[in-house]
Amino acid sequence: MERVPILKIGDILLVSIQVDMSDQTAIQLQEDLAERIVATGCHGVIIDITALDIVDSFVGRMLSTIASISKVLDAETVVVGMRPAVAITLVELGLSLNGIRTALNVERGMELIAASRADDGDVALGDDEDTETTATP
Amino acid sequence: MTAGVDLGVPATQAIRSDEDVVRVRQLVRTTAVAVRLSLVDQTKLVTAASELARNTLIYGGGGSAEVTTVSDGRRRGVRIVFADRGPGIPDLDLALTDGYTTGGGLGLGLSGARRLVDDFDIRTAVGEGTEITITKWSR
Numbered sequence: 001m002e003r004v005p006i007l008k009i010g011d012i013l014l015v016s017i018q019v020d021m022s023d024q025t026a027i028q029l030q031e032d033l034a035e036r037i038v039a040t041g042c043h044g045v046i047i048d049i050t051a052l053d054i055v056d057s058f059v060g061r062m063l064s065t066i067a068s069i070s071k072v073l074d075a076e077t078v079v080v081g082m083r084p085a086v087a088i089t090l091v092e093l094g095l096s097l098n099g100i101r102t103a104l105n106v107e108r109g110m111e112l113i114a115a116s117r118a119d120d121g122d123v124a125l126g127d128d129e130d131t132e133t134t135a136t137p
Numbered sequence: 138m139t140a141g142v143d144l145g146v147p148a149t150q151a152i153r154s155d156e157d158v159v160r161v162r163q164l165v166r167t168t169a170v171a172v173r174l175s176l177v178d179q180t181k182l183v184t185a186a187s188e189l190a191r192n193t194l195i196y197g198g199g200g201s202a203e204v205t206t207v208s209d210g211r212r213r214g215v216r217i218v219f220a221d222r223g224p225g226i227p228d229l230d231l232a233l234t235d236g237y238t239t240g241g242g243l244g245l246g247l248s249g250a251r252r253l254v255d256d257f258d259i260r261t262a263v264g265e266g267t268e269i270t271i272t273k274w275s276r
Binding site: 020021022023024053054055056057058083084085086088089092093094095 | 155159179181184246248249252
């Protein structure tokens, strides 16, 4: 079984799904991510699905579950890079990605996480210097 | 019902494991590209095939997917037949309802797959199995 790698970048865990995942690989990713969130204390998870040419109901449910697990572990999940054809298909399939925040790309996903941590008034545990300044112009 | 003439020799993929579901997706994708379905239609067909292949595995206890290139004279398309010798579906109307599931999923597999394709035909008999035929045509 293939495993999806999880990268740590500052206070964020980045998962870039590059393979056509079997259901077992998807379940493994949920478990691996939960462990990494706890082990690293990261407050953000970005799941990059740029390379995925479909999201079916199983993967959709996995994304929702990861978002819920992360939330319980005090981390925010953003799914980025969904292809237009995938978005069209998801809507027609009837899948609403409950509780999932999305952004167009990794950069915007990181901004979204930084902004939402700032809104929470949290002091970031990571070494990211601008998450502590909550003042907005 | 599914109209059209078979154009090629069908390719059959057994569905006995998780990995086979991935193989069905890949086979369907390759065939959809070969008949020049649009990117959105390819995506819809592969997604529908993924849902139905998983159903064949989980509910049917395994089976097969047969993928064929078809033509109705005007358009080309991809037809897939999912067959299993599982328990069958006792209440088809209920099984085709959004959100209904007996397997702990989201209950979108069958109903969602039907929305994503052009032709959808299901034959099922309790104790004998289920056969689902789907077709997606080029525009």
